[in-house]
Amino acid sequence: MAAKPRVHEIASELGVDSKVALEKLKALGEYVKSPSSTIEPPVARKLRAALEADGAAKSADAAPASAKPAAASPAAKPGAPAARPG
Template sequence: MAKPRVHEIASELGVDSKVALAKLKELGEFVKSPSSTIEPPVARKLRAALEAEGAAKPADAAPKPAAKPAAPAAKPG
């Protein structure tokens, strides 16, 4: 299993990376930045802590906005 990055877990749970970093600090984990990787057991602890706190939104409750089709390029001339 690959090590997830803090920002990946935060976006998966619908919280800001700063919230995830603060929660990791509360849990006693040393993480420098949102791009830091964490071990899978630490990722599970983070998910559980954020969900228990109620800070996390379920992934299906906050769907990503649909991509807009690209506008046709204007022809010069």
């Protein structure tokens, strides 16, 4: 018999916050009271798969954002005092 994992263990294993894991379980139709609650192994597999799928989708969304050009220099910001020739 496999040990029942706790929600917070799975969340930390996948590098997400426990609150995110609880929200995902709720979206999957599973009732879990707190991050220290244990869940059945099939539910744990379902949670891992859902969180990994979300992680893959979020990393794909983040890739185009990292390709954006660098921000303008601080002196070129609107509202910043212009440099006066001396």
